[in-house]
Amino acid sequence: MTNKIKLFVFVLGVLVLGCNPDRLPKDFPKEDKFAQILADVHFAEATISQIRVQDRGVDSIVNKYYHHALAKHNLTQAKFDTIVNWYLAHPEKYQKVYDEAIALLSEREAKWEREVKSIKEEKERIRKEKEARNVWNKSKNYFISIKDTFDRQIPFDIEVDTIDAKGYRVSAFYQFLKGSMIKESLLEVFALYADSTVDTISYKLPITHNNTKAELMIGTESDLKILRMHGFLVKHDTLEEIRARIKDIEFEYIPVEDSISIE
DSSP, rough: OOHHHHHHHHHHHHHHHHHHTSSOOOTSHHHHHHHHHHHHHHHHHHHHHHHOOOOHHHHHHHHHHHHHHTTTTTOHHHHHHHHHHHTTTTTHHHHHHHHHHHHHHHHHHHHHHHHHHHHHHHHHHHHHHHHBBBBOOSSSSSETTTOOSOOOTTTTEEETTTTTTTEHHHHEEEETTTTTOSSOOOEEEEEEEEOOEEEEEEOOOOSSOEEEEEEEEEEOOSOOOOOEEEEEEEEETTSOOOOOOEEEEEEEEEETTTTTOOO
């Protein structure tokens, strides 16, 4: 074969390879890279499907997740669509990429499920811990109206002399309903210490229709042990008409080391 013929064959081969429609375009991501991109995009889609927002807010959130998934790989939506269309035109390559993307998603889903399980377990541990610390032994929720026959101030008396506590956190959610005529109301607690002294702590409740949390800290600044707590959840002028809802009442003790073990 002469040198001219050899040169002709070489040039022809280059042209054929250069025009090969099955060859990945130069600026397109390779198969393993595109699998990662597809996995990120599909994960963004799965995240979006879990979002529960008003219709008017969905579009902005969708755009945010898609933008993040594509920007991570320096891609625009138009470029991504072009790459997808090319791979779709080459089914064998696309199937290989898609299978790899599914494998990546499976790994990510398994990791996500482990993280979710861990978060749930931690929340449950905290819930049990708070429940074990709660010394309130009455109903956690009350609805009060002028027709009620029980003491509408909701008095309480709790003996805590057997508990080794650094102090107590008292909290509840209050909502004063339409028709309530009271002008002032207090969450009031009297704490009896081991040396027979008494400390009085109160929280002025906002007279509002909004559900509002009230919280008091008792005994945290004293080295003395609290033996007993009594007071009123809703101290007010009983001649005034009241309609209120009180929820999630907690008298949580704080251990000396601020820790507790739950089996």
